[in-house]
Amino acid sequence: MTRINLRPIASPMPVGFYAVAIASVMVACLQLGLFPAGADRAVALTILPAFVLQLVVGVIAFGARDVVAATLMSCFSGMWLAGALVSGLQPPGGGAVLGVLNLVFALFAVLIASVARPKRALWLVLVTAVPRFAVAGTANLTGLPWLATASGVLGLLLAAVALYAAFALMLEDMRGHEVLPIGRSGPAHRAVEGDLTVQLRDLERHAGVRRTL
Template sequence: MMVAVVRDDEQVREPGQAVPGTEPPASPDPSARTGAGTGAGAEPDPHALTRITLRPIASPMPLGFFTVAISSAVTSSLQLGLIDGVHRQAVALTVFSAFVLQLLVSVLAFGARDVIAATLMGGFAGAWLANGLVTATDAPGGAKVLGVMNLVFTVFAALMASVARPKKVLWVLLMIAVPRYFVAGLHGVTGVSALGHVAGALGMLLAAVAMYAAYALMLEELRGREVLWIGRNGPVRDAMHAGLSGQLHRLEQQAGVRRTL
């Protein structure tokens, strides 16, 4: 299915049929076919030839949130001691699959014109990849390097939370991710074992909220309405209920249509 933006005056007519309410011209006017009306050789009007086509896709966000939930539960189990430390490489290989899935979600979210979701899922994908590679290879100084990365990721998550308030369930998830990655960063830098257990507990809470968000979004997609609380408000809520004309408002100024990013 495709949605196209066309001119209001375009109508489907049989060959030779005149436009209703007008008289056919006495003779063909070559300048009318050029769209410029200034004589032979004039360029056609680019606005009359332009079409903007949208290709709807299924929402990738349930997959993204389920991936966050599963990977957070696995890594938190390692931090809490539920998985023995000798199995760190197995955990790292498991986390690598999260990188692949969340990268896919990010690409699809960019195609769906949701820059917040796309940026967040891309950020998570990069974090999972770094965590998995450093842990699997047991790189020297890996714990401290990952600690610094987690501290920087805390800033990223806080900035994302500041613009995600209209998506309340996403905002709640980020408000848990901020302290979770902050404590994990301190644990990596300082090596204090107690901080690792706190980060693991926060990671389990993050996994639970992500699991809820994924399930709520999936139910909404299946039933066409909000079943479990998601908490959309403002322009995000309007986007779920606005008509086609509202969805296409200022489409020509959005990324991918305008000349520059």
């Protein structure tokens, strides 16, 4: 006899979205010139906690069998760590390297967004993140000040969307029902609104249950 034990966990996504918002605000303020000159290393130190928080969120999301959220949060974690290290240590050619990394992450976000539409809160964060990282990467590679400013504005927009998503998900978890509109559809809607039968459907085929990945 095979026995499958299910252990409910709290959703880690509000923490992940709050980390995106806070780190985005710090980087955006730097790009907009709101901090004194030479504040790069200080900003790098303030975004390091986002790396830790989102790594934890990614690990918990893998345990919750949410591969989209886990992949996104883990990669966001890596981006914050890379950005913090390059900004803090300022190695030669770091700006160009960070520019290519930002562009690759923008492409990754497009791919994740293409499959994440039913998870509307996460999808909206991705849709906002794509232009932000694409413009940031272009600014790093070209050194044009107006592109850095545009990236800062887009960073603040990303922070606003992430804050809304985090607050909406946290309210939903506390009240037990949707308070602020999130717009789930398809499997994501059924996962929240459906009964336990929906949750356990095809469980034997899920990663961690089937014999091989």
